[in-house]
Amino acid sequence: MAQEASPHPRLRLHRAFPSRYLPDTRDLIVYLPPGYDQQQARTYSVLYLQDGQNLFDGRTSFLPGRTWGLREHADAAIEAGQTEPMVIVGIYHAGPRRIAEYTFEPDDQLGGGEAEQYGLMLTRELMPWIASQYRVRTERTHTGLGGSSLGALVSLYLGLRHPQLFGKLALLSPSVWWNRKSILRFLSQHAPQLCERPRLWLDVGDREGLHTLEDAQLLHRRLLDHGWRPDENLHFEEIQGGTHDEASWTLRVQPLLKFLFPAIRPPSPDLPQTVTFGDT
Secondary structure, eight states, rough: OEOOOOEEEEEEEEEEOOOOSSSSSEEEEEEETTTTOOOOOOOOOEEEEOOOOTOTTTTTTTSOOOOOOOOHHHHHHHHHSBBBOOOEEEEEEOOOHHEEEEEEEEOOTOOOOHHHHHHHIIIIHHHHHHHHOOBOOOOOOOGGEEEEHHHHHHHHHHHOOTTTTEEEEEESSTTTTTTHHHHHHHHHHHHGGGGSSSSEEEEEESSHHHHHHOOOHHHHHHHHTTTOOBTTTEEEEEEEOOOOSHHHHGGGGGHHHHSSOOOOOOOOSSOOOOOOOOOO
């Protein structure tokens, strides 16, 4: 798949990634941390994020010119020693089919319900391809998944659906409301089966609407009920003045990266790394 010019030398743009599970191709944008090209023997943790067109490039974002500023925030956190260097993969959504792909059950009014197929594309096609093209670690403890709004909803679903692959989840302003809050039932069904709970960042702004705030609070309580522990493997934050848009989500990037990918000491040269890709 051809690589095209991008807004920054450490952002790699790949057009039209194909899938046998979905009817549409999608673009990808890959962030490489400072030093990636110079440190050829190093491997990196990886974070996969939904709505990739909104993360780095103001020319492709939903609101032109407004993005998460993800490259700048990731660079700053890494260079300050707050987080480990990581690769970030932004997966562009499929336009009109975004709702279908980001929801695991159909809603009576809005349709949807194709997240299972989207997950097969991600886990069986995209993740192995990324591992073949970039020096990423594939253990679950080094692999994250996340997004905002419906992107957060599908990330929670897939994180519970494929716990052997994802050890970190970033959930910004999740759309818990979808299909009468069916994600809470899915959580109750799958959480007891988890051998190890993913490290999870959950946030919501207090200006996103009363129901959005209350739903996130409810999700937080359910996570606690199912064994997550505050600031051990769960961080929940209510953002004062936080809104449901890129202008607010950009302010949450550095804190979530610091929590999910805290800076670590380099591995001892006497301890070899073993990199294996989990079953899907």
